[in-house]
Amino acid sequence: MDYIILAISCILINNILLAQYLGNCPFMGTSKKMETAVGMAFAVVFVLVMAGVITWIVNTYVLAKFGLDYLRTIAFILVIASLVQFVEMFLKKSIPALYAGLGIFLPLITTNCAVMGVCLINVNEEYTFVQALVSSFSYAVGFGLALILFAGVRERVLLARVPKPLQDTSIALVIAGILSLTFFAFKGMV
Amino acid sequence: MIEAILFMLGIGAACGSVLSVASKVFYVYEDPRIAEVEGFLAGANCGGCGYAGCSAAAVAVVEGNAPPSVCIVAGAEAAANVAAVMGLDAGTAEPLKSYNECNGGNRAANKYYYTGLNTCKAVSALYGGRRECEIGCLGFGDCIRSCAFDAIHMGPEGYPVVDETKCVGCGACQRACPKNILTVKTMSQRLLHMNAEDDALAPCRQTCPAEIDIPKYIAQIRNGDYEGAVNTIRERNPLLLSCGRVCPHPCEDRCRRGIEDEPVSINQLKRFVADFEMNSGKRIPIPCAPDTGKRVAVIGGGPAGLSCAFFLRRLGHGVTIFESMPHLGGMIRYGIPEYRLPKKILDWEIEGILNLGIEARVNAKFGEDFDMGSLAFEGYDAVFMGVGAWVDYNLGVDGEKLNGCYTGIDFLSRLASGEKFSVPRKAAVIGGGNSAIDCVRNLIRLGTEEVWIVYRRTRAEMPANEVEIEAAEHEGVKFQFLAAPVRVVGDEDENATHLEYLKMELGEPDASGRRRPVPVEGSETLLEVDMVITAIGQRPDVSFKESSKRLDDLNITRWNTIDSDPETLQSSIPYIFTGGDSATGPSLVVEAIGGGRRAARSIHQYLTGEEIKPVPKSLFKKNIPGTIFDSVPGVVKTPRAKMTELPVKERITSFIEVDQVLTEEEAIAESNRCLSCCRICYNKDAA
Ligand SMILES: Cc1cc2nc3c(=O)[nH]c(=O)nc-3n(C[C@H](O)[C@H](O)[C@H](O)COP(=O)(O)OP(=O)(O)OC[C@H]3O[C@@H](n4cnc5c(N)ncnc54)[C@H](O)[C@@H]3O)c2cc1C
Numbered sequence: 038m039d040y041i042i043l044a045i046s047c048i049l050i051n052n053i054l055l056a057q058y059l060g061n062c063p064f065m066g067t068s069k070k071m072e073t074a075v076g077m078a079f080a081v082v083f084v085l086v087m088a089g090v091i092t093w094i095v096n097t098y099v100l101a102k103f104g105l106d107y108l109r110t111i112a113f114i115l116v117i118a119s120l121v122q123f124v125e126m127f128l129k130k131s132i133p134a135l136y137a138g139l140g141i142f143l144p145l146i147t148t149n150c151a152v153m154g155v156c157l158i159n160v161n162e163e164y165t166f167v168q169a170l171v172s173s174f175s176y177a178v179g180f181g182l183a184l185i186l187f188a189g190v191r192e193r194v195l196l197a198r199v200p201k202p203l204q205d206t207s208i209a210l211v212i213a214g215i216l217s218l219t220f221f222a223f224k225g226m227v
Numbered sequence: 228m229i230e231a232i233l234f235m236l237g238i239g240a241a242c243g244s245v246l247s248v249a250s251k252v253f254y255v256y257e258d259p260r261i262a263e264v265e266g267f268l269a270g271a272n273c274g275g276c277g278y279a280g281c282s283a284a285a286v287a288v289v290e291g292n293a294p295p296s297v298c299i300v301a302g303a304e305a306a307a308n309v310a311a312v313m314g315l316d317a318g319t320a321e322p323l324k325s326y327n328e329c330n331g332g333n334r335a336a337n338k339y340y341y342t343g344l345n346t347c348k349a350v351s352a353l354y355g356g357r358r359e360c361e362i363g364c365l366g367f368g369d370c371i372r373s374c375a376f377d378a379i380h381m382g383p384e385g386y387p388v389v390d391e392t393k394c395v396g397c398g399a400c401q402r403a404c405p406k407n408i409l410t411v412k413t414m415s416q417r418l419l420h421m422n423a424e425d426d427a428l429a430p431c432r433q434t435c436p437a438e439i440d441i442p443k444y445i446a447q448i449r450n451g452d453y454e455g456a457v458n459t460i461r462e463r464n465p466l467l468l469s470c471g472r473v474c475p476h477p478c479e480d481r482c483r484r485g486i487e488d489e490p491v492s493i494n495q496l497k498r499f500v501a502d503f504e505m506n507s508g509k510r511i512p513i514p515c516a517p518d519t520g521k522r523v524a525v526i527g528g529g530p531a532g533l534s535c536a537f538f539l540r541r542l543g544h545g546v547t548i549f550e551s552m553p554h555l556g557g558m559i560r561y562g563i564p565e566y567r568l569p570k571k572i573l574d575w576e577i578e579g580i581l582n583l584g585i586e587a588r589v590n591a592k593f594g595e596d597f598d599m600g601s602l603a604f605e606g607y608d609a610v611f612m613g614v615g616a617w618v619d620y621n622l623g624v625d626g627e628k629l630n631g632c633y634t635g636i637d638f639l640s641r642l643a644s645g646e647k648f649s650v651p652r653k654a655a656v657i658g659g660g661n662s663a664i665d666c667v668r669n670l671i672r673l674g675t676e677e678v679w680i681v682y683r684r685t686r687a688e689m690p691a692n693e694v695e696i697e698a699a700e701h702e703g704v705k706f707q708f709l710a711a712p713v714r715v716v717g718d719e720d721e722n723a724t725h726l727e728y729l730k731m732e733l734g735e736p737d738a739s740g741r742r743r744p745v746p747v748e749g750s751e752t753l754l755e756v757d758m759v760i761t762a763i764g765q766r767p768d769v770s771f772k773e774s775s776k777r778l779d780d781l782n783i784t785r786w787n788t789i790d791s792d793p794e795t796l797q798s799s800i801p802y803i804f805t806g807g808d809s810a811t812g813p814s815l816v817v818e819a820i821g822g823g824r825r826a827a828r829s830i831h832q833y834l835t836g837e838e839i840k841p842v843p844k845s846l847f848k849k850n851i852p853g854t855i856f857d858s859v860p861g862v863v864k865t866p867r868a869k870m871t872e873l874p875v876k877e878r879i880t881s882f883i884e885v886d887q888v889l890t891e892e893e894a895i896a897e898s899n900r901c902l903s904c905c906r907i908c909y910n911k912d913a914a
């Protein structure tokens with residue numbers, strides 16, 4: 038039960054994009070087209086689960102053990118970047134089909150703040166391994182959900198009469214704000 | 228502190244070694260050229276090329292699925308570098324450019340007040356859009372939004388304008404436009420396009436045998452863009468100086484203005500810009516596609532051959548013209564007289580065509596000086612035969628071989644070659660076509676005192692152009708209508724002295740609807756003349772067929788023309804194509820020019836291994852249903868530009884050109900008479 042509550046709170050209430058405001062660059066950059074948004078969403082799920090797990094391990098068994106908590110951020114960056122590179126190589130060799138699907142999105146999220154953010158949240162909240170796994174997955178799903186919703190809206194906006202100064206990114210930011218407000222309705226659910 | 232450093236070193240070493248081991252273990256062979264190629268691409272990952280990012284594009288290039296010029300951002304230098312990596316020639320790709328074919332204009336009234344989505348796509352889904360005309364731009368600018376390179380903007384008239392310098396030819400606008408107004412094409416694709424049923428074609432443009440975009444060049448003249456007008460004409464007709472002088476302009480017969488008023492003087496406008504180019508002292512450059520390495524032999528240097536060679540050259544093929552006479556030009560040099568088309572002007576025009584890199588071998592007669600075997604030996608990939616129709620029909624009457632008797636083409640071509648004739652005192656020319664008129668007008672200028680046209684039917688039936696007949700009348704030519712020659716009478720020295728003819732009267736209409744002349748018994752009459760020229764029609768000379776076994780399969784029709792598919796102009800031998808008079812029988816210069824391009828298109832298809840076929844929905848010698856109106860409301864009558872002619876006195880004593888060119892003011896006034904059909908969304912009911 039706890040895990041489900043955790044999952045819901047990660048997906049909806051504390052949505053990484055709309056409530057925590059992390060990962061805004063891919064949110065704006067890859068939401069112009071539905072196709073790209075879907076590709077990005079899957080890539081994030083994939084990477085975030087891996088990163089969440091590995092950083093949890095690094096944190097618990099290395100950083101905490103030796104009292105090196107102050108090196109957490111830099112260590113995570115290094116670990117996540119190497120991880121993504123590694124995964125890319127692995128996929129290319131072993132699962133070419135998946136590699137072709139995630140293609141260009143994998144390297145794009147190497148330094149994504151949403152990924153980094155979730156890993157840090159996992160540590161700050163002092164989650165157990167399973168909790169960290171669930172939260173990483175759910176945050177990623179939340180990311181995908183918000184991105185796909187947003188891409189849908191943006192495709193529609195592209196066809197509307199938008200005053201010149203508000204076109205493209207400006208109107209997108211306004212929409213992101215409104216979308217974020219709607220997500221606030223989930224506050225207090227858990 | 229020390230722990231921290233140790234830790235960072237440790238984690239760095241761990242990550243590094245894992246990655247290096249992984250790169251060894253998970254190594255996938257990748258063509259090293261992929262990385263090299265990718266290095267030259269822009270690295271923008273924009274996807275404009277149609278591949279998922281630069282790496283994917285690089286892979287496609289290396290696999291041969293994309294050309295070296297795939298990157299639409301990086302430009303020509305990068306393409307050359309990529310091509311160098313691939314060992315290819317970057318030059319093989321022609322730039323694609325976007326063209327806005329719609330010229331906007333007055334918008335027809337809205338069907339209803341539209342408050343829906345602000346996009347052309349949505350509007351066009353409703354009622355095909357709110358504009359009445361077939362191609363009318365809807366003006367919501369889907370194309371502008373689709374362009375990633377900021378190359379399209381909304382023009383002042385409410386339709387998009389393409390900035391050609393920014394356009395990279397990605398094709399996004401073409402996909403975005405629901406009305407197919409914007410097209411992204413290479414020059415070759417434009418040159419190869421023949422009129423199709425779903426094109427937006429003004430009545431004149433449908434009728435022109437060369438398919439010139441008439442309203443476009445008239446609009447360009449109106450805007451003072453004479454150079455643009457010349458280029459527009461050259462996309463369809465390389466002989467604008469000549470056509471501007473001699474064309475009987477069938478387009479003007481269909482001109483929509485002509486329904487309510489006099490038609491627009493389309494051909495005089497063509498001549499105006501053509502003369503403008505010549506008198507400006509510099510030639511407007513003519514672009515050609517990159518060389519393809521294929522070679523075509525063009526036999527016959529008349530309008531058909533010149534046009535075919537011109538378009539083949541512009542499509543990138545190598546061309547050699549073989550001509551039996553000492554100079555190129557065919558009938559427009561040896562048939563059409565100096566006073567209608569001065570040789571100096573023709574020379575200038577032909578020089579411009581040859582300047583594209585076309586080789587010409589004159590005094591080379593096919594079937595005598597060279598044949599199919601020698602062409603094959605020289606390695607030509609295809610052959611175009613535009614040998615014209617140079618054999619005169621004979622009358623088949625007694626005395627035709629007497630001194631002083633000539634046939635039309637024989638007389639005209641010898642005159643044009645500079646041969647001196649003993650000037651006859653009185654002469655008769657038999658026939659009612661343009662060749663006959665050209666003969667009599669030449670004779671007058673040579674100083675013949677009395678010149679007769681002897682024609683079987685009446686003036687109304689004469690096939691010659693009305694203006695030509697009038698000019699001959701002004702110059703003092705006498706006409707003997709309803710007269711059928713029966714004999715040429717000569718003296719003891721075999722010199723012609725009289726032409727004997729039978730008077731005719733009109734009887735029952737024949738199959739062609741013309742009343743057939745029937746002879747009046749016993750009405751033999753003698754006409755005193757010392758020269759008789761027979762100009763009653765010509766047919767092609769196909770004697771070359773006997774010269775080579777390879778031509779055994781070449782079918783000849785019963786009119787002595789080379790048998791071919793009328794639309795593709797391919798003959799019964801797949802690598803031989805024809806056009807002009809040798810395909811159609813005696814016709815017009817524009818017809819030969821149109822045929823030359825049509826054949827060039829088929830030859831291009833043949834050389835590139837495509838199936839030889841007409842464009843889809845080809846509009847071959849037909850009109851688009853519904854585009855030929857019977858009334859045009861709202862036309863204010865304004866007289867058509869008058870042709871200034873040399874005074875009769877001056878012209879009958881010399882060979883100076885008779886027809887004069889329009890002045891700039893006249894040309895602009897005339898261009899303003901054009902209704903811009905198919906460019907303005909013309910609402911017939913509302914007006
Ligand atoms: C007197 C006269 C006046 C005309 N006036 C007009 C006019 O005012 N307006 C108009 O539109 N049309 C006019 N025409 C028609 C027009 O000239 C022709 O329709 C047009 O020139 C046809 O072009 P072509 O290239 O098919 O043939 P041609 O112009 O006849 O050219 C054929 C060329 O092939 C060459 N050739 C022939 N046999 C061989 C061979 N075996 N080997 C090598 N070369 C060969 C010939 O020397 C010639 O140069 C006129 C025609 C005549 C005869």
Ligand code: SF4
Nearest residue numbers: 431482483901902904
């Ligand atoms: S009015 Fe202009 S566009 Fe219309 S048929 Fe005449 S010349 Fe062509």
